[in-house]
Amino acid sequence: MPIFEYRCDDCGREFEALVRRSTVPQCPACASTHLDKKLSTFATAGSQPEPMAAMGPCGSCGHPDGPGACALH
Ligand SMILES: [Zn+2]
Structure with a gap:
Protein backbone atom coordinates (compact mmCIF):
# COMPACT_ATOMS: atom_id res chain seq x y z
CA MET A 1 0.00 0.00 0.00
CA PRO A 2 1.52 3.30 -1.02
CA ILE A 3 2.51 5.83 1.60
CA PHE A 4 2.64 9.41 0.46
CA GLU A 5 4.10 12.44 2.12
CA TYR A 6 2.00 15.56 2.14
CA ARG A 7 2.31 19.14 3.19
CA CYS A 8 -0.84 20.98 4.13
CA ASP A 9 -1.40 24.14 2.11
CA ASP A 10 -3.50 25.66 4.86
CA CYS A 11 -1.44 25.15 8.01
CA CYS A 30 -6.81 21.05 10.41
CA ALA A 31 -8.64 18.46 8.27
CA SER A 32 -7.89 20.44 5.13
CA THR A 33 -7.76 18.58 1.84
CA HIS A 34 -5.61 21.29 0.24
CA LEU A 35 -2.44 19.26 0.22
CA ASP A 36 0.81 19.19 -1.68
CA LYS A 37 1.89 15.65 -2.38
CA LYS A 38 5.62 15.45 -1.82
CA LEU A 39 6.84 11.97 -2.65
CA SER A 40 6.16 8.34 -2.17
CA THR A 41 8.36 6.59 0.35
CA PHE A 42 8.23 3.56 -1.96
CA ALA A 43 9.69 5.59 -4.80
CA THR A 44 12.48 6.76 -2.53
CA ALA A 45 13.30 3.24 -1.40
CA GLY A 46 13.12 1.91 -4.96
CA SER A 47 15.72 4.35 -6.20
CA GLN A 48 18.34 2.90 -3.92
CA PRO A 49 20.14 -0.34 -4.80
CA GLU A 50 19.05 -3.38 -2.85
CA PRO A 51 21.80 -5.19 -0.97
CA MET A 52 22.10 -8.47 -2.88
CA ALA A 53 24.47 -10.12 -0.40
CA ALA A 54 21.57 -11.09 1.81
CA MET A 55 19.92 -13.02 -0.99
CA GLY A 56 20.36 -16.75 -1.73
CA PRO A 57 21.80 -18.56 -4.78
CA CYS A 58 19.04 -17.36 -7.10
CA GLY A 59 20.36 -13.85 -6.64
CA SER A 60 16.90 -12.40 -6.50
CA CYS A 61 14.57 -14.53 -4.43
CA GLY A 62 16.84 -17.07 -2.79
CA HIS A 63 15.27 -20.17 -4.34
CA PRO A 64 17.63 -23.11 -3.58
CA ASP A 65 17.35 -24.60 -7.08
CA GLY A 66 19.06 -21.62 -8.61
CA PRO A 67 18.20 -18.82 -11.01
CA GLY A 68 14.91 -19.21 -12.82
CA ALA A 69 13.78 -22.07 -10.61
CA CYS A 70 11.09 -20.15 -8.89
CA ALA A 71 7.91 -18.77 -10.39
CA LEU A 72 8.91 -15.17 -9.92
CA HIS A 73 12.30 -15.05 -11.62
ZN1 LIG B 1 -3.54 21.62 7.83
Whole structure:
Protein backbone atom coordinates (compact mmCIF):
# COMPACT_ATOMS: atom_id res chain seq x y z
CA MET A 1 0.00 0.00 0.00
CA PRO A 2 1.52 3.30 -1.02
CA ILE A 3 2.51 5.83 1.60
CA PHE A 4 2.64 9.41 0.46
CA GLU A 5 4.10 12.44 2.12
CA TYR A 6 2.00 15.56 2.14
CA ARG A 7 2.31 19.14 3.19
CA CYS A 8 -0.84 20.98 4.13
CA ASP A 9 -1.40 24.14 2.11
CA ASP A 10 -3.50 25.66 4.86
CA CYS A 11 -1.44 25.15 8.01
CA GLY A 12 1.90 23.92 6.66
CA ARG A 13 1.86 20.66 8.57
CA GLU A 14 3.79 17.82 6.97
CA PHE A 15 2.59 14.27 7.39
CA GLU A 16 2.50 10.86 5.80
CA ALA A 17 -0.66 9.14 4.78
CA LEU A 18 -1.62 5.74 3.52
CA VAL A 19 -3.63 6.45 0.41
CA ARG A 20 -5.88 4.09 -1.41
CA ARG A 21 -7.14 4.98 -4.82
CA SER A 22 -10.52 6.13 -3.61
CA THR A 23 -9.30 7.89 -0.49
CA VAL A 24 -8.80 11.63 -0.23
CA PRO A 25 -6.12 12.40 2.34
CA GLN A 26 -6.78 15.01 4.98
CA CYS A 27 -4.49 17.11 7.08
CA PRO A 28 -4.41 15.58 10.58
CA ALA A 29 -4.11 19.03 12.14
CA CYS A 30 -6.81 21.05 10.41
CA ALA A 31 -8.64 18.46 8.27
CA SER A 32 -7.89 20.44 5.13
CA THR A 33 -7.76 18.58 1.84
CA HIS A 34 -5.61 21.29 0.24
CA LEU A 35 -2.44 19.26 0.22
CA ASP A 36 0.81 19.19 -1.68
CA LYS A 37 1.89 15.65 -2.38
CA LYS A 38 5.62 15.45 -1.82
CA LEU A 39 6.84 11.97 -2.65
CA SER A 40 6.16 8.34 -2.17
CA THR A 41 8.36 6.59 0.35
CA PHE A 42 8.23 3.56 -1.96
CA ALA A 43 9.69 5.59 -4.80
CA THR A 44 12.48 6.76 -2.53
CA ALA A 45 13.30 3.24 -1.40
CA GLY A 46 13.12 1.91 -4.96
CA SER A 47 15.72 4.35 -6.20
CA GLN A 48 18.34 2.90 -3.92
CA PRO A 49 20.14 -0.34 -4.80
CA GLU A 50 19.05 -3.38 -2.85
CA PRO A 51 21.80 -5.19 -0.97
CA MET A 52 22.10 -8.47 -2.88
CA ALA A 53 24.47 -10.12 -0.40
CA ALA A 54 21.57 -11.09 1.81
CA MET A 55 19.92 -13.02 -0.99
CA GLY A 56 20.36 -16.75 -1.73
CA PRO A 57 21.80 -18.56 -4.78
CA CYS A 58 19.04 -17.36 -7.10
CA GLY A 59 20.36 -13.85 -6.64
CA SER A 60 16.90 -12.40 -6.50
CA CYS A 61 14.57 -14.53 -4.43
CA GLY A 62 16.84 -17.07 -2.79
CA HIS A 63 15.27 -20.17 -4.34
CA PRO A 64 17.63 -23.11 -3.58
CA ASP A 65 17.35 -24.60 -7.08
CA GLY A 66 19.06 -21.62 -8.61
CA PRO A 67 18.20 -18.82 -11.01
CA GLY A 68 14.91 -19.21 -12.82
CA ALA A 69 13.78 -22.07 -10.61
CA CYS A 70 11.09 -20.15 -8.89
CA ALA A 71 7.91 -18.77 -10.39
CA LEU A 72 8.91 -15.17 -9.92
CA HIS A 73 12.30 -15.05 -11.62
ZN1 LIG B 1 -3.54 21.62 7.83
